[in-house]
Amino acid sequence: MTDDAQVLDYLKRVTADLRRTRAELDRRRERDSEPIAVVGMGCRLPGGVDGPEGLWDLLDREADAIGDLPEDRGWDIEDLRGRPGMSSGGGFIRDVAGFDAAFFGVSPREAEAMDPQQRLMLEVTWESLERAGIDPHSLAESSTGVFTGISTTDYARVTTSGRVPTPEGAEGYLMTGTAASVASGRIAYTLGLRGPALTVDTACSSSLASVLLAVRSLRQGECTLALAGGATVMSGPSLFLESAKQGVLSRDGRCRAFGDGADGTGFAEGAASLVLERLSDAERHGHPVLAVIRGGAVNQDGASSGLTAPSGPAQSRVIRAALSDAGVGPDDIDAVEAHGTGTELGDPIESDALLEVFGARTGGEPLWLGSVKSNVGHTQGAAGAVGVVKMVLALNRERLPRTLHADQPTSLVDWASGGVRPLAEARDWPRGIACAARGCRPSVSVGPTSTSSWRRPRPPSPGPTRPSP
Structure with a gap:
């Protein structure tokens, strides 16, 4: 073989290697940015909400799920009501002690020791798996994989304080029953799952951080399906007592998000679960x-200005980073959950961060701003996932629900400086002409973690089948 022929053969092999490398890089880039499908949802919230359909009914009726403090948990209600700065109510789940232990293979004594x-x-x-049509x-x-946000662990304090008697024979179950790490591990154990099982505590963003971790785990191939969400139950009144001392509670337990009458947060309970899958796998x-x-x-x-005080610049940065990761710009977003x-501190900081990012939008419609907390209260560790469930429902119903108590937007925000407006009334959200061409319509759910989501057109799917225990 001549020198020229050897050089030509070498160049051909190098070119083929480069093509294979480029193709592999393209496959990895596509995998790392593949949309993650929400294929199932479940939730439990104040107001008797026992699933996504119930949540939409509550939102569509513009209902307020805040009620009185619970009288079935051993709390000294009269003492609590007399405390300075205390809320008169909150959002509580009905029959929070109700649990079909036998269905999940849990003994009655272990069930009583479980958070x-x-x-x-x-x-x-x-329930979220059933709604996805998955046995x-x-x-x-x-x-x-299982990714669970838990930010409250007061059940352990309640069971060890003596205020609630420890069930006879349940002592050996208290360690696992009250450990936050077991919240995700128990799901994996009950279903026999082999993927990652993580319990996340990033305070009020716990469940939204869990969703983000699930998305990244799916894209990296660590799991083929992911169960992401979070839960909060206030077994004791300690959160109310500490928050009352700090003066951050709403007088009646209601969150007047972005309203001029905002006077503090209203705490609530809730749980939400999302079934996530790579879009190609779901299809x-x-x-x-x-x-x-x-x-x-x-x-x-x-x-920032304090350990628990939010930072406006940090919120602007994380929103921009989420938009960049999703490959969209401020003009592509219709709504923000x-x-x-x-609160008089947090809402203006958050609003100003949104105005900084979205204030210079060139479209005719403003960016619509909502908060499900105005309906059900602040569900803390579950709040982010609950917000995602709300936005998925809004996408599928093509309607943005009203944010309660925001008829008069807070005067602490210069709304005239940009195209961001609270949802003082419900609005139809039909598929836009620009997005129809690419089969999507964007929204963003914002907390310390931000996620962008779209609905893709699909034929209607049958409702979930619910096998009997």
Whole structure:
């Protein structure tokens, strides 16, 4: 072989290698940015909400789910009501002690020692799989991952304080029953799952951080299906007592998000679960695609004006990072489901961050700003996932629900400086002409973590089948 022929042969081999490398890089880039489908949802919330359909009914009726303090938990209600700065109510789940232990293979004594948050996550996770048309038993030995946000662990304090008697024979179950780490591990154990099982505590962004971790785990191939969400149950009144001392509670337990009458946050309970899958897998398996998550981001405030005070610049940065990760710009976003806790400190900071990012929009419509907390209260560790459930419902119903108590937007925000407006009334949200061409319509759910989501057009899917125990 001549020298020229050898050189030519070498160049051909190098070119082929480069093509293979480029193709592999393209496949990895596509995998790392593949949309993640929401194929199932479950939730339990104040107001008797026992699923997504119930939540939409509550939102569509513009109902307020805030009620009196619970009288079935051993709390000294009269003492609490007499405390300075105390809320007169909050959002509480009905029959939070109700649990079909036998259905999940749990003994009655172990069930009594279990944190109600663990019980709720078992229930809503099971229901979210049913709504996705997936038999939970079929996931045994699969690489399904579990990502659970838990930020409250007061059940352990309640059971060890003596205020609530420890059930006879349940002492040996208290360690696992009250450990936050077991909230995700118990789901994996009950269903026989082999993927990652993580319990996340980032305070009020816990469940939204869990969703982001699930998205990244799916894209990296650590799991083939992900169960992400979070739960909060206030077994004791300690959160109210401490918050009352700090003066951050709403007088009647309601979150007046972005309203001029905002006077503090209103705490609530809740649980939500999302079944997530790579879009290509969901379409191949014939699972219902309710929405897709394109991207997300997470950061920390750093040194702000106080340990618990939010940072406007940090919120602007994380929103921009989420938009960049999703491959969209401010003009592509129609609506934001905000943190919106109804405090005079947090809401203006969050609003100003949104105005900084979205204020220079060139479209005719403003960016619509909502908060499900105005209906059900601040569900804390579950709040982010509850917000995602709300936006998925809004996408599929093509309607943005009203944010209660925001008829008169807060005067602490210069709304005239940009195109951001609170949802003082419900609005139709039909598919726009620009987005129809690409089969999507964007929204963003914002907290310390931000996620962007779209609905893709699909034929209607049948409702979930609910096998009897």
